[in-house]
Amino acid sequence: MGKTLDEQFESAVWIIQALPKDGELDYFFVRIFLRIEGPIKTTVNDQLLMYSLYKQATIGRCNTEQPYFFKIEERLKWNAWNELGDMEKDEAKARYVEKMLQLCDKAEEEHDLMNFLNDPTVADLLPKQTQLREHFANLGRTTVKGFEGETVTVNGVSISF
Template sequence: MSLDERFNEAAERVKLLTKRPTDQELLQLYAFFKQGTFGDNNTSKPGMFDLKGKAKWNTWNEKKGMSQDEAKEKYIAFVDQLMEKYKE
């Protein structure tokens, strides 16, 4: 299976979690997904009253310089970790 296929499969598997990951885990998932899909964050930073948007922006921005393939690998590994941690 190619990296893209494994990445897409992980994105589907994460939707099957029966327990909600922590906010920090969700932010990491978001950041690895965005970095793997779009590369470096080149969007404007959200305004100071958009706390959720700012947290997501900052976490994605921390991945700046990471290749899309590396981000995909890290996303897949992180999904595997969460599946193990939150399985029933």
């Protein structure tokens, strides 16, 4: 039986929160979890979309006052969220999950998995591999393309795909 939209959304949020963050953007996008240091980068537009969809999915319509124009970071986030208007929470959750999976697909196509896994900034992910696997399974993803059935060792940790 497939997972509910809420379960898929919660898994997508968990995965994104588990990813390593770029220190500078942690401040800028505290609630956007997609800035990955190392071989995978997301655009500011991707980050703003994920932020706005997360806010819409968890809160609903933008309910804060527009920040002053000189508060650029807050204004960008507010604009992105406000542009979603009356989008239903479930639609925002579905689009959030879809966008996260698109970013995963893009990363698989554009980056070498072994280079990614050997990047020191992702070392914290290795102990979380069981949890990551469970959350990806909730999203219908059970392996990495091209590594089906393989086991690799990274920093002394075996990972089975």
